Amino acid sequence: HxxxxxxxxxxxxxxxIHLLGAIQPIGFLVALSSDWMVQCVSANISEYFDAAPDGVIGENAQELFSGEAIHALRNRLALLRGPDDVERLFAIPLVENGQPFDVAIHMIDGTIVVEGEPARxxxxxxxxxxxxxxxxxxxxxxxxxxxxxxxxxxxxxxxxxxxxxxxxxxxxxxxxxxxxxxxxxxxxxxxxxxxxxxxxxxxxxxxxxxxxxxxxxxxxxxxxxxxxxxxxxxxxxxxxxxxxxxxxxxxxxxxxxxxxxxxxxxxxxxxxxxxxxxxxxxxxxxxxxxxxxxxxxxxxxxxxxxxxxRQRQEMVDYERRARDVSDHLLGSVASDESLLNDPQWLSQILTSAIPADGVGVFINGNQALSGHTPDAKQFEAIVRMLNTTARGKVYATDHIASLVPDAVDHADTAAGLLAIPISRTPRDYVVLFREERIRSVRWGGDPHKPVSYGPNGARLTPRESFAEWKELVEGKSAPFTPSETRVAETLRATLIEVVLRLADEANQERK
Ligand code: BLA
Missing domain, CATH: 3.30.450.40 (GAF domain)
Structure with missing residues (x-):
């Protein structure tokens, strides 16, 4: 090392890992200065050429390659399109009447690097x-x-x-x-x-x-x-x-x-x-x-x-679907306003736009829960927390426990949330909940059990890796993505519109 x-x-x-000073034994490497003097070689070059490292280091490339090969390599070098480009030549002989090689050639730090493997x-x-x-x-x-x-x-x-x-x-x-x-x-x-x-x-x-x-x-x-x-x-x-x-x-x-x-x-x-x-x-x-x-x-x-x-198309489809959901929401509530107090209905319609495992509604101090959610007391604590954090914007976290510590006990019902505030004061919310992610993940064993482990032990196995990952995501839900948050903002605008209209109508009735 x-x-x-x-x-x-x-x-x-x-x-x-880029400076380990060795190659795999299926071919050779030769590094040359820009004037084609050999700087270093892989120790195995005598397996491929009638030459040994000591005899060529510091010498001209002609000690290794034929003039014709050097010409071909130079031409390829001229074709490099950028600093990280590598040119390839297949089945070219590097010495006169020699065996053909598959060759890669690139430049790095002003050095020319030629690698070859016997052509296949x-x-x-x-x-x-x-x-x-x-x-x-x-x-x-x-x-x-x-x-x-x-x-x-x-x-x-x-x-x-x-x-x-x-x-x-x-x-x-x-x-x-x-x-x-x-x-x-x-x-x-x-x-x-x-x-x-x-x-x-x-x-x-x-x-x-x-x-x-x-x-x-x-x-x-x-x-x-x-x-x-x-x-x-x-x-x-x-x-x-x-x-x-x-x-x-x-x-x-x-x-x-x-x-x-x-x-x-x-x-x-x-x-x-x-x-x-x-x-x-x-x-x-x-x-x-x-x-x-x-x-x-x-x-x-x-x-x-x-x-x-595909991702672009999915995004377009997803946002269109979300607009449909929003239109549907508006239309349904216009004809039956009581729907807004029905968490089951809301849950169904909202989770068709943003996947979630449960929904909580908090309006005028009344709450309703549906699906996998924290219990009523927890929900209250969450709403109190939201009143201090989510200032009139959609708010999402994949780890409720880090915000409302008491919610830790409830990691098995909800681990993440996305809150949609639907009024200013008093704060009303529709909250989508997601379960802990680990529940939705398959726990597979290690398909290949080794006879013995290397010096660093069992950590370097997929099974231990998986366990490590599991620890990292413990108590967390699948995160709400930026496009889901964007869609939530659209739904928020719709919900606010509905809530304001209902409030207006209620006022008029009172007059
Ligand atoms: C590189 N680790 C890699 C590579 C993969 C993985 C695919 C690229 C090299 C290759 O193609 O083999 C990881 N391989 C996986 C995973 C699966 C798989 C997750 O098949 C699952 C099925 N690796 C560790 C730990 C360390 C580590 C704990 O697990 C360090 C503490 C290091 N992995 C490590 C290093 C490399 C690497 C240093 C770079 C290897 C190199 O290119 O030199």
Missing amino acids: SDDFQVDLTNCDREP ERDHGDAMSTVRGMIGRLDKTEDVESFYREGARQVRALTGFDRVMIYQFDEDGSGEVVAEAAKSGIGSFLGMHYPASDIPKQARELYQRNLLRMIVDVSANTVAIVPQKNAEGKPLDLSLSVLRAVSPIHIEYLKNMGVTASMSISLIVDGKFWGLIACHHYSGPRCPAFERRAVCELFAQMFAMRIES
């Missing part, structure tokens, strides 16, 4: 038409579940991994397995949640720059880069490397769950890190050819774009 950084469970978000059998047809076919099948799916499932299936068909998952991040960085395609008999991770710490911060940052990473064989020895540090004493930055050796903590995690090889591809939606396509293998090394991985990456990008447009 560079600079003797000792990684353990307490500091793994500070592990410099090439795919029939071009990548674009493969991806087009895959996307075509995706577009036939109706609902979002089958869309995700089809995405997982397609990647599994393309790569042959035992398990392919679509892993979606939450606002807080934790995640859920929302779809899975797996070989039969290996259990299922579908619906499982994991805390943000399973993919630490620096890994997330890296994964947004470099979209695909693989771990070909969790038990393979890595190959060191020599020398480890350049003239300025800096290790080579492997952020954009294709063959980068990964964090030993993560290797331990994979081994603990019986995974023998893995690959994952970032899904970036609307510029945000949305999730991963995560692949596991359980029966030895697995390494899809470079070209195949490139197709996976392209597919992931198209898949992410489809998620983006």
Whole structure:
């Protein structure tokens, strides 16, 4: 490890995973200065070239590659479109009459990095038409579940991994397995949640720059880069490397769950890190050819774009539905004002716009509750709290207990709320309640029980991860989303209109 950084469970978000100074042993790496002098190489180059590290470091690239190969590499370098771009060449010989290599080339900190793996059998047809076919099948799916499932299936068909998952991040960085395609008999991770710490911060940052990473064989020895540090004493930055050796903590995690090889591809939606396509293998090394991985990456990008447009459409549909609910509310109350005092009716109509498990109404000091809600006394305490917090605006929390401590006992009836104030003074409210989230989540075991754990013990297993996540969300509901809060504002305007009109009518009657 560079600079003797000792990684353990307490500091793994500070592990410099881009500076680990090693690659996986399925290929070689050569780093060159901008005038094509060799700066460092992976220690295994003699397996691929008639040369040893000592003989080439500080020498011209011609000591390794043919003039023709250098020419081809230079041309590719000129095509790089941005600082994080990597160019790929498939099946090119690097020495005269030598074996063909699949090559990746990129620039980082002014250094040229060339990585190669022995070329594999090439795919029939071009990548674009493969991806087009895959996307075509995706577009036939109706609902979002089958869309995700089809995405997982397609990647599994393309790569042959035992398990392919679509892993979606939450606002807080934790995640859920929302779809899975797996070989039969290996259990299922579908619906499982994991805390943000399973993919630490620096890994997330890296994964947004470099979209695909693989771990070909969790038990393979890595190959060191020599020398480890350049003239300025800096290790080579492997952020954009294709063959980068990964964090030993993560290797331990994979081994603990019986995974023998893995690959994952970032899904970036609307510029945000949305999730991963995560692949596991359980029966030895697995390494899809470079070209195949490139197709996976392209597919992931198209898949992410489809998620983006689906989300947009969903938002439009959702807001239209909410407007319908609002119109319906207005129309119904106009013909039967007593409905407003009927929490069951209100509950039904409001939860059709904003999913909730219960509704409480507090009007003129009278309250009514329906569904999963706190009890009457609790509700009063909540209303008192709202009078001091929610100043004439919709207010939402996923953790009532942090506002009204006595409500802790009631975490099993309601953990989150969204309050819609419907008058100024005295304060009247319609409050939607949500149950504790953990109740709606499947508790699955660890499909792969290891024989023994690594040095950091059982924490590095999905089961312990799940337990950790569970602790984090204990007593909390699923959060109310920004679009749900927006819809609540619309409903608030409608309710206020209705309440004012009813008050007006009551006044006139009195006159
Ligand atoms: C990386 N952690 C990862 C990756 C995934 C996960 C998918 C990307 C690397 C890959 O493709 O294998 C997490 N994998 C999961 C989860 C599931 C899964 C949640 O299959 C669920 C089914 N990991 C921990 C803890 C730490 C940790 C506690 O669980 C640190 C204390 C570290 N995970 C960690 C690190 C990396 C990582 C350092 C980066 C690996 C690298 O790219 O070098």
